[in-house]
Amino acid sequence: MNAQIIDGKAFAQGLRERVAERTAQFSERAGRVPGLAVVLVGEDPASQVYVRSKHKATVAAGMASFEHRLPAETAQDELLALVASLNADDAVDGILVQLPLPAHIDENAVIAAISPDKDVDGFHPVNAGRLATGLDGFVPCTPLGCLMLLKDRLGNLSGLDAVVIGRSNIVGKPMAQLLIRESCTVTVAHSRTRDLPALVRRADIVVAAVGLPEMVKGDWLKPGAAVIDVGINRVEGKLVGDVDFASAAPVAGAITPVPGGVGPMTIAVLLRNTLVAAHRNAGIAFEAGTL
Numbered sequence: 001m002n003a004q005i006i007d008g009k010a011f012a013q014g015l016r017e018r019v020a021e022r023t024a025q026f027s028e029r030a031g032r033v034p035g036l037a038v039v040l041v042g043e044d045p046a047s048q049v050y051v052r053s054k055h056k057a058t059v060a061a062g063m064a065s066f067e068h069r070l071p072a073e074t075a076q077d078e079l080l081a082l083v084a085s086l087n088a089d090d091a092v093d094g095i096l097v098q099l100p101l102p103a104h105i106d107e108n109a110v111i112a113a114i115s116p117d118k119d120v121d122g123f124h125p126v127n128a129g130r131l132a133t134g135l136d137g138f139v140p141c142t143p144l145g146c147l148m149l150l151k152d153r154l155g156n157l158s159g160l161d162a163v164v165i166g167r168s169n170i171v172g173k174p175m176a177q178l179l180i181r182e183s184c185t186v187t188v189a190h191s192r193t194r195d196l197p198a199l200v201r202r203a204d205i206v207v208a209a210v211g212l213p214e215m216v217k218g219d220w221l222k223p224g225a226a227v228i229d230v231g232i233n234r235v236e237g238k239l240v241g242d243v244d245f246a247s248a249a250p251v252a253g254a255i256t257p258v259p260g261g262v263g264p265m266t267i268a269v270l271l272r273n274t275l276v277a278a279h280r281n282a283g284i285a286f287e288a289g290t291l
């Protein structure tokens with residue numbers, strides 16, 4: 001067997017085009033464009049690339065992009081004051097503080113300061129609670145992107161066994177919640193999990209989000225499993241995922257590559273979430289349709 005490659009880059013491009021069409025319709029009706037504010041603290045090279053990509057994608061979708069770049073030494077109170085001003089700004093529908101933040105800033109305090117109604121990252125505890133309890137709210141972009149790719153490939157996920165490797169607030173936990181919502185049987189594995197290969201071998205769906213280069217091997221997989229690789233690890237100048245693609249591809253039924261799999265979905269879903277936020281803020285019903 002040789003896995004079908006899940007082309008996240010192409011899927012993300014399609015999603016971005018659909019968001020752009022719906023943004024034009026929204027802007028016509030609301031008399032204003034959706035606005036996304038992105039805050040970057042410090043000079044982390046990868047974060048600078050992501051923030052630049054977000055700016056370009058936001059503008060290309062027909063939205064207003066408000067970029068705030070602060071020096072690495074910025075005091076937490078200064079960042080909280082900026083978040084408060086963005087919360088109060090009617091031109092801003094979505095607020096995103098790029099992570100990771102410098103070590104002297106409490107990430108949780110900053111996330112908690114963002115208005116849950118502008119939290120297009122879906123990281124605020126209110127939105128995490130909404131997801132866990134089945135209420136409408138913002139869902140973190142990367143796991144929602146993974147779910148879109150899975151549903152596009154597999155259709156109905158009901159009854160499938162899923163293993164999520166990694167328990168972060170940003171990917172692992174919300175991914176598990178989304179799969180539960182689709183009626184999968186979900187196991188969340190982490191660094192203390194015993195006999196991870198045996199657990200993975202039972203899964204129809206494997207989502208790897210641990211940040212350990214090429215950790216998941218092909219002989220851990222059930223033949224035909226759908227494998228979603230969230231890892232972005234730089235090894236000797238090369239980008240690799242958390243899955244050992246060379247050994248996994250001959251066993252899996254479908255697999256996301258790195259790069260070009262999950263990564264591009266993050267920004268496409270961010271635009272989608274910003275469009276949803278704009279509808280809510282303007283009091284216009286949002287029809288999800290193909291978004």
Ligand SMILES: Nc1nc2c(c(=O)[nH]1)N[C@@H](CN(C=O)c1ccc(C(=O)N[C@@H](CCC(=O)O)C(=O)O)cc1)CN2
Binds near residue numbers: 097100261
């Ligand atoms: N506030 C947030 N911070 C961070 C998030 C997030 O969703 N919200 N996610 C990541 C970084 N990220 C977006 O912010 C991101 C990561 C990867 C990609 C991407 O397209 N990756 C490409 C490879 C790009 C490369 O060469 O480095 C791919 O996988 O094909 C986009 C966005 C952490 N911080």
